[in-house]
Amino acid sequence: MKCVSINHLTYSYVKDKPVVKDFSLEINKGEYVSLVGHNGCGKSTLARLLVGLLVPESGSVEICGLELNNKTINQIRQKVAIVFQNPDNQFIGATVEDDIAFSLENMNVPREEMIPLVKEFAKKVGMSEFLTKEPGYLSGGQKQRVAIADSLVRRPELLILDEATSMLDPSGKREILSLVRKMREENPDLTVISITHDIEEAYLTDRIVLMHEGEMILSCTPKELFNNVDTISKYNLEVPFEIELKKRIADLGISISEDDTLDSIGEKLCK
Amino acid sequence: MQIKIKNLSYTYLSKTPNEVEALHNVSLEIPEKKITAIIGHTGSGKSTLIQTLNGLILPSNGEVEVGEFKVTPNKRKNKNIKELRKHLAIVFQFPEYQLFEETVEKDVAFGLKNYGVKEVEAIELAHKALAEVGIDESFYKRSPFELSGGEKRRVAIAGIIALNPDILVLDEPTAGLDPLGSDIILKLIKKFNQEGKTIILVTHDMNIVLNHSDHVIVLNNGEVSFEGTPNSLFTKDVSAYSIEVPELFKFALSLKEKGLDIDISKIKTIDDLLVQLKERR
Numbered sequence: 001m002k003c004v005s006i007n008h009l010t011y012s013y014v015k016d017k018p019v020v021k022d023f024s025l026e027i028n029k030g031e032y033v034s035l036v037g038h039n040g041c042g043k044s045t046l047a048r049l050l051v052g053l054l055v056p057e058s059g060s061v062e063i064c065g066l067e068l069n070n071k072t073i074n075q076i077r078q079k080v081a082i083v084f085q086n087p088d089n090q091f092i093g094a095t096v097e098d099d100i101a102f103s104l105e106n107m108n109v110p111r112e113e114m115i116p117l118v119k120e121f122a123k124k125v126g127m128s129e130f131l132t133k134e135p136g137y138l139s140g141g142q143k144q145r146v147a148i149a150d151s152l153v154r155r156p157e158l159l160i161l162d163e164a165t166s167m168l169d170p171s172g173k174r175e176i177l178s179l180v181r182k183m184r185e186e187n188p189d190l191t192v193i194s195i196t197h198d199i200e201e202a203y204l205t206d207r208i209v210l211m212h213e214g215e216m217i218l219s220c221t222p223k224e225l226f227n228n229v230d231t232i233s234k235y236n237l238e239v240p241f242e243i244e245l246k247k248r249i250a251d252l253g254i255s256i257s258e259d260d261t262l263d264s265i266g267e268k269l270c271k
Numbered sequence: 272m273q274i275k276i277k278n279l280s281y282t283y284l285s286k287t288p289n290e291v292e293a294l295h296n297v298s299l300e301i302p303e304k305k306i307t308a309i310i311g312h313t314g315s316g317k318s319t320l321i322q323t324l325n326g327l328i329l330p331s332n333g334e335v336e337v338g339e340f341k342v343t344p345n346k347r348k349n350k351n352i353k354e355l356r357k358h359l360a361i362v363f364q365f366p367e368y369q370l371f372e373e374t375v376e377k378d379v380a381f382g383l384k385n386y387g388v389k390e391v392e393a394i395e396l397a398h399k400a401l402a403e404v405g406i407d408e409s410f411y412k413r414s415p416f417e418l419s420g421g422e423k424r425r426v427a428i429a430g431i432i433a434l435n436p437d438i439l440v441l442d443e444p445t446a447g448l449d450p451l452g453s454d455i456i457l458k459l460i461k462k463f464n465q466e467g468k469t470i471i472l473v474t475h476d477m478n479i480v481l482n483h484s485d486h487v488i489v490l491n492n493g494e495v496s497f498e499g500t501p502n503s504l505f506t507k508d509v510s511a512y513s514i515e516v517p518e519l520f521k522f523a524l525s526l527k528e529k530g531l532d533i534d535i536s537k538i539k540t541i542d543d544l545l546v547q548l549k550e551r552r
Contacts, residue, residue: 036448038449038451038452039419039447039448039449039452040419040420057465085447139313139314140313141313163447166312166446166447167446167447169312169313169475169513170312170475170477170513170514170515171312171313172313172515193456196448197448197449197450199450236450236451238450239451239524241518241541242518244521244541245522247542248541248545249548251548253552262522262525263525264517266522266525266526266529267529268524269529269548270526270530270531271530271532
């Protein structure tokens with residue numbers, strides 16, 4: 001079943017200079033897709049089009065079978081949540097619990113239901129001990145975890161992470177990625193689109209979509225992409241360490257297969 | 272210009288119930304004309320430390336010596352702070368958020384004009400600084416807001432370079448940039464260093480530490496917990512500092528553990544590893 005279908009979507013900020021060009025893509029329910037491409041290639045614009053923050057010039061977006069338009073936008077926004085890059089720009093409440101409750105207030109959830117829900121989701125993201133803390137006392141990773149709780153408490157079907165980890169330190173990054181993994185285990189129907197420059201993160205997703213100058217270049221598994229030497233060099237992509245290493249070791253005349261791990265390569269080298 | 276930090280402490284919101292000691296009795300020397308990386312997890316005191324270097328924050332205790340300049344807790348003793356800031360300039364995280372002028376050239380010239388440089392000369396120096404960061408003439412009259420993320424960041428760095436500082440401090444210079452954009456910034460940093468500038472980098476990216484720095488300082492809870500070369504850092508047990516050892520280095524270490532004779536101290540890039548592997552075959 002489809003969660004997202006994007007059909008021939010085009011958008012420009014300046015007339016005749018489209019940032020998203022005739023872009024089509026389908027994403028299945030429960031898929032974890034990473035969207036990669038250089039700064040300015042249109043990734044974030046695409047994300048904004050998906051949640052109706054921008055209105056396309058032409059083409060259409062369907063989320064969970066509903067076509068995005070004026071009539072459906074509120075319904076669709078209940079199904080989609082987006083977490084942005086800067087942890088300081090999306091903390092609205094005075095405290096962690098207020099911030100999570102804000103999402104629920106917008107959905108007219110009664111107070112009695114709200115209290116346990118806030119606790120439950122704070123716990124899910126590992127922020128139970130910080131319920132009454134103000135954002136000034138939280139690290140970037142903790143603030144992003146709260147932002148994810150804000151999103152998930154609304155039980156979205158689609159979670160969009162727009163470079164949600166790029167301003168975090170390594171442990172903050174790890175926190176968020178393992179949280180996303182845990183959320184998907186708990187709810188296998190949750191579809192995740194992650195916009196990222198972190199190639200090691202993209203490597204772990206189900207599918208990578210490569211965007212360049214507003215167009216979709218390809219959509220394939222991480223392994224397929226990173227073994228495609230021409231595409232890698234044409235679009236100046238970084239390659240995960242494991243793939244690069246395999247290639248370089250194979251150049252030494254040691255036979256390396258797709259199934260080799262860093263460990264097994266090590267064994268081969270020591271022989 | 273040598274940087275000597277002596278018994279430096281800094282407390283935020285001092286004498287209030289919310290006081291936090293961000294730096295505790297830090298003593299350091301930062302080598303001249305080298306690239307030094309300052310690392311440590313969020314809240315370890317990195318940003319506080321770099322802000323004391325040119326007196327944006329005055330120490331609660333201890334002092335910082337930068338060449339002939341001194342930053343001490345006593346405001347009146349800190350002469351020529353403005354002059355110091357010309358010699359030791361900081362490029363903050365996401366500096367592109369600080370661009371504000373109508374055109375790229377005006378933005379770069381702004382800092383110079385604050386130092387009393389005349390408009391015409393300031394624009395001329397701005398053009399030179401822009402050339403240094405690889406931004407050509409076609410950009411001079413454009414609004415800084417219509418540039419890409421990587422271009423904006425280079426313009427912001429040009430604004431600092433225009434002052435021709437001896438010491439350049441950069442806080443997370445590659446955060447949020449794509450691989451190509453990062454690469455351009457890192458090459459620039461290397462170039463500035465080769466031209467004789469001392470570079471201090473604050474970063475979370477251990478690959479940058481391994482590939483690009485000569486010296487590393489690890490801060491942990493406001494104290495210095497390590498000082499030395501990147502290779503000696505990654506050979507240690509770093510789990511306590513929340514540092515991710517670069518994949519390449521981990522792999523090289525695992526080969527050594529498996530009995531392969533690898534000289535860990537020489538490994539900075541995958542090429543270095545391959546050279547050694549070839550020699551041993």
